[in-house]
Amino acid sequence: MEVGNLDPYFTTIINNIISVETQPLTRLENRVDSISVQRGVYTDLQNGLEDLQDQVGLLRSDDDSYALNLAFKAEVSSGSEATVLSASVTNSASAGEYSIKNITLAQAHQVRSDQQVYADQALGLTGTVLMGGAATRSQATTATIANTVSSFDVAALEGDQTELGSSTYFVETRNDATAGWQFRLVDAEGKAVSIQKSETAGEYTSNxxxxxxxxxxxxTGRGLSFEFGTDDGLYQAASRTTSDAAELDYTAQGVSIDIAATDSLVNIAAAINSAEYADGNKVRASVVDRQLILSAEDTGTNHAIIASDSSGNVLESLGVLTGVGAFKNLIQPANNASFEVNGVTVTRSSNTGLDDVITGVTLNLSDDAEGETATLKIDEDTSAGKTAIEGFIQKFNSTVNYLQLKTSITETTTNGEVSYSRGPLANNSIFSQLRSDLFRIAMSDSSNDGSYQSLREVGITMDDSLQMTISDETLLDGLLEDELNEITSLFDSFANSMDQLLNRFTGTDGVIDNSVDSLDNEKKEIDYDITDLTERLEYRQENLVLQYARIQAQLLNMQLEQQTWASISTYG
Known part of the structure; x- marks a missing residue:
């Protein structure tokens, strides 16, 4: 019999019994809810402490993310509305002022054909053109290093490597105190070129x-090989800057492009653009007003367009080349950038990414820099350090406030009745102690080799609400600018103490990780108990229904018997 078929009196009895016997299950379910809340608090606290630890790392000089080290900023000014240049700086820069003037911008080589009748109609020309190099790669040796680099030769490309561009190259050598004899390949501007590692085939480096x-x-894996001497006892150090490095002129192999009679200017331009070129030899093609425009992708005299008719006379017929192979219609010559820096003339093939002109500074000449003058000022910049300190303070305050909220016991009075609510971590004194330890480290003296032993000496204190704050900003700013080494010692000592404390709580096998594991294990056991108890309560309810169904049936039978006897008695 179902509960719904029982008399309401018996149903009420059964519900009351089950309600009483369900109380242990309710307590278990409430504990699961409490575990869920507590686990969420642990997760939030873990994230907060890890964020705080990241901020602490910014204050430690041995941390990769250290932010208090001396940095620099660049400011550019000019006497006109022109942008002239932009600059970025690294920590290897030096404070100073640089006058940059007499600027001539680098240009990419650009030529054109004669104007044709149509741009998209068949030209009726056949042949093969060479673009971006010669028919075969070659080299011409200018100088060697006696007993060290004895000769050069061309070689096949390795794998999918891009061929060296047509240019002058130098092999520099040195005897490193630790690594022994070393070498590298540099281009005409002294930039190291990526080549195959001598000890690991298939890997490449410019170091x-x-x-x-x-x-x-x-x-090299990129079209060039050279021969080293066999006796390192006779090796000599040599450098491009001292004019004794091994030197060669390298000519890259060009791309052969077959032209059919059905090809138009548009077809030829597409074939040129889809070809693979040697490094720095890339040619871009377009069609403007029925003329084929050829442009070197890179600026500078070392990247002038190389083009010729290998068979037939397609380029000559189009008016790109003359009968002697010279370019017929020059739009723009290949030029290097040239400018003066504090009176020193500098020449580079590019207008941007000039990171070898001023140490620690990368210059980028703007499109409007031609003939302009600008002043570049490099100053010390403490903003990153100040930002790191402010970020730490904000994260410190949010962490101790969170710990206060989650470990406290709060008193509430409603209609004269006093009640108390406990934070999720109120029963775990280790987190109350963590908050106390954070304050202790922040407010105590810190033993170090510098002149400052506490945060309050550098303008960082606790206010009346126990919130860390920069109470003397002028003092802190001045110390960051003038006594960085001294306050570095203080912050190193302070950050090390703070990091050691936080390490106990964060990461694998930390206090929080172990606490979460303990909660997870407890929840697994409770889940098992809930399942078991739920099944037993369901079985108990079924038995109670059967029990009271029998009682109800007996009562009905008794009632029927009573009615029967009453009828007999009445009608005799």
């Missing part, structure tokens, strides 16, 4: 690398 033991043939 200095070891000359293999016993010397011999070395392959």
């Amino acid at each position: 200095w690398q070891a000359i293999s033991a016993g010397g011999g043939t070395y392959d």
